[in-house]
Amino acid sequence: MGDWRTYTAKRNIRQLAWDAGRQTVWAVTGGGMFSYRDADQTFADFTASEGLQTTDVSAVAVDRDGTVWVGATDGFLHRYHPSTRTWEYVSDIFDKHEPQQGINRLKVLGDTLMILSDIGVSVFSIPRMEFGDTYKRFGTGSGALVGSATDLAIFNGMIWVSTRAGVASTPLSNPNPSAPDSWQVYTTAQGLPMNSVRRLETAFDTIFAATSAGLALLRGSAWATVDGTAGLNVLDLSSNRQPCADCTNLYLISDVGLLVYDGTSPARSVAGGFQSGPTAMAGNLLVGTLSGILFFDQNFTARLIVPPGPPSDKFVGLAVDRRGVVWSGTGTSNGSGFMSFDGVRWRAYTVQDDARLGSNNYYKVSIGSNDAKWVSSWGNGIALVDDAGNVKKVLNRANGMPPAVDPSFVVAAGAATDQAGVTWIADRTPPGDTAIVKFNPDSSLGYVRGLITRTPNVIVFTDVVIDLYGTKWFANYSRFEPFVAGRASGVYYYNENFSIPGTVNGWGRLLTSDGLTSDKASALAVDNDGNLWIGTDQGISIIFDPGDPKNHIAAYHPISDQLIQGIVVDPLNNKWVATRTGVFVFSPDGTSILGHYTVTGTGGKLLDDDVASISMDAASGTMYFGTEKGLSSLGTPALAPKPDFDKLSFSPNPYYLPASRSLVVDGLVQGSLLKILSIDGRLMREITTPGGRVGFWDGTDANGRLVQTGVYVVVAYSEAGSKVAAGKVAVVRR
Known part of the structure; x- marks a missing residue:
C-alpha cells in the first residue's frame, strides 16, 4: 500500500502560540495543527499523516529554542522541531487511561514545561525529557480542588493555578507542592x-482570572469583578505578550469582541462585530476564532486568515468524479452544504452562497453521465452539478420531486445513471404509487409507478445502484435514521425491460427468508463480475446471478456481526467495506480478508473507526474514507489497468538498493506478468503483478538476493501473452 493522507477542518481555533524567532503563529484545533507566517503568507499543515498521534489537539506552546509542544485531549504530548521537521512523543499521561486526562494548557518556564491537564499540574524537564512531580489536589476537605487544571501563573512569589472549580496558590519556596494542605483555595x-x-x-501588580461570568482581579486576599466585565464570557487574556500593541494594558476577548482594561477605568471595547466568535489569543494582535485567525494592525483593524482545508469534518457521503475530484455531503441536520476537493483547492457549496439549495443539509453524492454530480439533500430535493462544478438546477417539490411522508420535505436518497443516460433518483419515502423519479437525457422528468409505497407499510429507499442487467436495486437503511414507523422490510428491485423470476410489474423484493442477512440493507455494490453485494447491519449477502436473485444468494459469514456502511469495488475486484469498526478489504471472491484498517492499526491516519462513507479514484488508485472527524486517503496498487501497453515507466529510476520501498512499474494492462532480465539477457526474476496498472519489484532475484549494480530490462506480458512491453531501469547498490 502507498501513503496515507488526512484532511481535517482547522478553522475552529482552540489555542495559539507565537514563535517570535520565526515570526510564526501556531494554532491547535480539533482537526490538528497548523502554522502561519504572515510575512510570506505560508501555511504548514499537521495531522496524523504529518506526525501527530491524534488530530484532536488542545494545547500549544513554543519554548525558547523554538521547539513546539503540542498537547492532546487524550493526554498525548508531542514535541516538534521545525528546523528538522522531526517529532518526539511523550505518552506518560496518555498511558494512564484515566476517564479524563486531556491536556488543557502548556506553559514554558525556562527549561521546564508545566503541563496543565485534567489530572492536575505536571512538572516536565525539557532537557531531560522526563516528568517530575504532579500536583493533583489543591486544598483539603470538601473545598479541595481536584485536577482539571486550566492555567498557571507566577505572581508575587506564589504559584497560581486555575482549575474548573476555583483557583489555588502556594509559595514558590514550598518544598512540597504535592501536599494538598500547602495550597490556598479561592472560589x-x-x-x-x-x-x-x-x-x-x-x-x-496583581493577577487576573477569566471566567464565563466576568473578569476578576485579586485585591489583597479576595477577588473582585473588573468594572465593565460583569456577566461577560471572558475567554482569554493577554498583557505584555507578543505580538502586541499597547502592550502594558490588559486585553481580553469575550463573545462581544476584543476589550481593553487600563487598570483604572472600566473595560471598554476595542474591536467587535467579528464574523465568528473569538476563542483564543496570542498577544493582543492575534485572535483565534471559530473560523480562523484575526490579524490586527496597530490600530486594531482586523483581517481574517482562514487555514486551507475542508470547510467541514463531516464526510458522510463520498464520491469521486472522473477527473479525480472528491465530493462529499456533510449531514442531514446542522449540515454545512456539500464540498469538493480537486487535490489543491477546497470548494464549499452552501445555501448562503446559492439560495436555490434551500438548506445546508446535503448528505450524499452520486456520479452520473457526463461527470454530473447528483447531491441528495434531507428536505430540499436533489442538486445537479455539472462537470465544471457549477450547480445547474435543484429538483424539489416545486419542479417535480414528490414529497416525503412529511409533505413539506423532499428527501432524495441517491441517484444512478443507466447506459441510456437516464438518471434514476431514489425518493426516500415515495408517495402513493410513485416509486422512482427519472431524469431523462432531454432534462424531462418521468415517474415509475406500480408499487404501492405507503400502505400497509411505508417503503423507505436510502440508495440505488444499477446492475449489469439494468436492474435498479434499492437499499432501505442508513446511519441517518430515525426509522419510519411501520416501515416495509427487505430490499426492493426493479427492471422495466428484463423479466426477473418472481417480479410483478417489474418489481421484486428480497427478504431474510430469501437469504438476506438482515432486512436492513445499508450498502449496495456491483462487482467486476456482475455480482451484487448487499451490506446490512448483520454483514453481507452476495447475489451471484442478479438475473435470478432468489435462487443465487448467499450470506458472507466472516463479518456477520458488522454494520456495513459502504462497499467499493476496486479495479482488481477487491471489495473495500466500511463499517463502524474500521475498513475491511476482501479478495475478489470474498473468501479472504486482505486487510483491516483501524485508527489504532494506522497510527491515527484513519481518523475514526466509524467510517461513514467510502469511495475511490480508480485512475490513481486512491481510496478515500469519510468519517465525521475528517477524510483519510490511502494510495493502493489497484489502479485501473491500461487497455493496451504504451510505455512502461519506473519509479524511482535509478533504483538504489537496499531500499525501504519497492520499484513501481507503471503502465500495465490487466493481469500483467513481469520478467526482470540482466542486460545480457539472463532471467533474474519472474513476478506476478496485482493485476492493475502497476506492478512492483523489490530488487531481488529468484533466490531472494539483492541484484548487483547495473541496467536491467523489465518485460511486461499480458495475461494471454499476446501483448508485450519493455523498459530499462538502473539499479545502484549503496
Missing part, C-alpha cells in the same frame, strides 16, 4: 464571579 466564596476559571494573567 466564589472569595469573590470569583464563577468557580470555573479559564485563564490567568498578571498586570498592574
Whole structure:
C-alpha cells in the first residue's frame, strides 16, 4: 500500500502560540495543527499523516529554542522541531487511561514545561525529557480542588493555578507542592464571579482570572469583578505578550469582541462585530476564532486568515468524479452544504452562497453521465452539478420531486445513471404509487409507478445502484435514521425491460427468508463480475446471478456481526467495506480478508473507526474514507489497468538498493506478468503483478538476493501473452 493522507477542518481555533524567532503563529484545533507566517503568507499543515498521534489537539506552546509542544485531549504530548521537521512523543499521561486526562494548557518556564491537564499540574524537564512531580489536589476537605487544571501563573512569589472549580496558590519556596494542605483555595466564596476559571494573567501588580461570568482581579486576599466585565464570557487574556500593541494594558476577548482594561477605568471595547466568535489569543494582535485567525494592525483593524482545508469534518457521503475530484455531503441536520476537493483547492457549496439549495443539509453524492454530480439533500430535493462544478438546477417539490411522508420535505436518497443516460433518483419515502423519479437525457422528468409505497407499510429507499442487467436495486437503511414507523422490510428491485423470476410489474423484493442477512440493507455494490453485494447491519449477502436473485444468494459469514456502511469495488475486484469498526478489504471472491484498517492499526491516519462513507479514484488508485472527524486517503496498487501497453515507466529510476520501498512499474494492462532480465539477457526474476496498472519489484532475484549494480530490462506480458512491453531501469547498490 502507498501513503496515507488526512484532511481535517482547522478553522475552529482552540489555542495559539507565537514563535517570535520565526515570526510564526501556531494554532491547535480539533482537526490538528497548523502554522502561519504572515510575512510570506505560508501555511504548514499537521495531522496524523504529518506526525501527530491524534488530530484532536488542545494545547500549544513554543519554548525558547523554538521547539513546539503540542498537547492532546487524550493526554498525548508531542514535541516538534521545525528546523528538522522531526517529532518526539511523550505518552506518560496518555498511558494512564484515566476517564479524563486531556491536556488543557502548556506553559514554558525556562527549561521546564508545566503541563496543565485534567489530572492536575505536571512538572516536565525539557532537557531531560522526563516528568517530575504532579500536583493533583489543591486544598483539603470538601473545598479541595481536584485536577482539571486550566492555567498557571507566577505572581508575587506564589504559584497560581486555575482549575474548573476555583483557583489555588502556594509559595514558590514550598518544598512540597504535592501536599494538598500547602495550597490556598479561592472560589466564589472569595469573590470569583464563577468557580470555573479559564485563564490567568498578571498586570498592574496583581493577577487576573477569566471566567464565563466576568473578569476578576485579586485585591489583597479576595477577588473582585473588573468594572465593565460583569456577566461577560471572558475567554482569554493577554498583557505584555507578543505580538502586541499597547502592550502594558490588559486585553481580553469575550463573545462581544476584543476589550481593553487600563487598570483604572472600566473595560471598554476595542474591536467587535467579528464574523465568528473569538476563542483564543496570542498577544493582543492575534485572535483565534471559530473560523480562523484575526490579524490586527496597530490600530486594531482586523483581517481574517482562514487555514486551507475542508470547510467541514463531516464526510458522510463520498464520491469521486472522473477527473479525480472528491465530493462529499456533510449531514442531514446542522449540515454545512456539500464540498469538493480537486487535490489543491477546497470548494464549499452552501445555501448562503446559492439560495436555490434551500438548506445546508446535503448528505450524499452520486456520479452520473457526463461527470454530473447528483447531491441528495434531507428536505430540499436533489442538486445537479455539472462537470465544471457549477450547480445547474435543484429538483424539489416545486419542479417535480414528490414529497416525503412529511409533505413539506423532499428527501432524495441517491441517484444512478443507466447506459441510456437516464438518471434514476431514489425518493426516500415515495408517495402513493410513485416509486422512482427519472431524469431523462432531454432534462424531462418521468415517474415509475406500480408499487404501492405507503400502505400497509411505508417503503423507505436510502440508495440505488444499477446492475449489469439494468436492474435498479434499492437499499432501505442508513446511519441517518430515525426509522419510519411501520416501515416495509427487505430490499426492493426493479427492471422495466428484463423479466426477473418472481417480479410483478417489474418489481421484486428480497427478504431474510430469501437469504438476506438482515432486512436492513445499508450498502449496495456491483462487482467486476456482475455480482451484487448487499451490506446490512448483520454483514453481507452476495447475489451471484442478479438475473435470478432468489435462487443465487448467499450470506458472507466472516463479518456477520458488522454494520456495513459502504462497499467499493476496486479495479482488481477487491471489495473495500466500511463499517463502524474500521475498513475491511476482501479478495475478489470474498473468501479472504486482505486487510483491516483501524485508527489504532494506522497510527491515527484513519481518523475514526466509524467510517461513514467510502469511495475511490480508480485512475490513481486512491481510496478515500469519510468519517465525521475528517477524510483519510490511502494510495493502493489497484489502479485501473491500461487497455493496451504504451510505455512502461519506473519509479524511482535509478533504483538504489537496499531500499525501504519497492520499484513501481507503471503502465500495465490487466493481469500483467513481469520478467526482470540482466542486460545480457539472463532471467533474474519472474513476478506476478496485482493485476492493475502497476506492478512492483523489490530488487531481488529468484533466490531472494539483492541484484548487483547495473541496467536491467523489465518485460511486461499480458495475461494471454499476446501483448508485450519493455523498459530499462538502473539499479545502484549503496
